[in-house]
Amino acid sequence: MTLRQSTADPDIPVGGLAFFGSEVRFAREHAGMTQTQLALATAYDRTYVSHVENGSLLGSAQFAESCDRVFQTSGYFGRLAERIRERNHPDWFLPYVALEKAAASISDYSNTFLMGALQTPEYAEAIFRAASPRKSDEEIKAHVEARLSRREVTDRKSPPHFWLIIHEAALRIPVGSPKIMSAQLDYVLERASEPHFTFQVLPFRAGAPAAEIPFTMLSPTADEEHPVLYSETTGKGGHLNDSQEAVRKWAGKFDHMRASAASEADSLRLIHQIRREHECTDG
Numbered sequence: 468m469t470l471r472q473s474t475a476d477p478d479i480p481v482g483g484l485a486f487f488g489s490e491v492r493f494a495r496e497h498a499g500m501t502q503t504q505l506a507l508a509t510a511y512d513r514t515y516v517s518h519v520e521n522g523s524l525l526g527s528a529q530f531a532e533s534c535d536r537v538f539q540t541s542g543y544f545g546r547l548a549e550r551i552r553e554r555n556h557p558d559w560f561l562p563y564v565a566l567e568k569a570a571a572s573i574s575d576y577s578n579t580f581l582m583g584a585l586q587t588p589e590y591a592e593a594i595f596r597a598a599s600p601r602k603s604d605e606e607i608k609a610h611v612e613a614r615l616s617r618r619e620v621t622d623r624k625s626p627p628h629f630w631l632i633i634h635e636a637a638l639r640i641p642v643g644s645p646k647i648m649s650a651q652l653d654y655v656l657e658r659a660s661e662p663h664f665t666f667q668v669l670p671f672r673a674g675a676p677a678a679e680i681p682f683t684m685l686s687p688t689a690d691e692e693h694p695v696l697y698s699e700t701t702g703k704g705g706h707l708n709d710s711q712e713a714v715r716k717w718a719g720k721f722d723h724m725r726a727s728a729a730s731e732a733d734s735l736r737l738i739h740q741i742r743r744e745h746e747c748t749d750g
Contacts (some may be wrong), residue, residue, distance in 0.1 A: 485522035500713035509533035578634040593643030645749035652742035666729035677720040
């Protein structure tokens with residue numbers, strides 16, 4: 468079948484998530500299929516298809532490939548999804564995105580903002596607007612879309628196991644508004660119910676954390692062998708390091724904080740409590 472082209476640039480679609488979703492909807496309707504039928508044909512559920520079509524989620528690589536098979540579009544959806552994922556990430560961040568997509572396990576420590584793959588659209592937008600108040604709405608939208616595209620890692624059929632340590636400060640800092648924070652913590656709690664997520668909160672009472680900056684360790688194997696360390700430095704982007712010495716050092720920091728953090732059950736109770744506090748602040 469013949470698909471439409473972006474009016475601005477046929478190679479780089481404008482409004483990537485919305486464009487991808489509209490293309491899926493166009494192809495589905497052209498094929499005379501309902502969302503439920505497409506869900507069955509791609510082995511995803513109808514809610515997932517709906518989120519993709521309304522532009523709130525970029526279809527995973529597996530979903531895109533399945534669409535190409537169902538609609539016989541010769542790799543169009545696969546190429547389009549990949550281009551959208553890469554388009555709005557800075558060059559220095561692309562190697563991390565590739566590692567994140569291939570990881571079997573991800574260990575992350577967040578001390579100010581929640582990790583990108585867990586952010587809601589409103590929370591991500593508030594972060595970008597605070598960091599870059601002079602950027603246009605279109606530029607902010609592009610950054611948000613790039614960040615939301617990272618949810619593919621959490622939504623794929625065989626996602627990595629996430630072990631996430633979140634400093635209490637990251638849960639309490641009012642990003643955007645109390646309403647945005649309440650919704651963001653609702654999303655965290657929703658994810659916490661899934662078996663491939665383990666959340667621990669590092670409370671204020673634990674004292675000074677072992678790490679002064681956020682960092683992530685990504686491993687291509689489930690037993691966490693040969694991990695790669697990712698950390699960010701102010702004004703210089705991110706840094707990937709696979710040296711055994713560096714990985715051992717930061718893995719030790721992660722283990723120390725894991726031991727100091729609240730248990731998973733206590734952590735979820737604290738997240739619930741902080742979420743209610745944000746909700747009460749909203750009025």
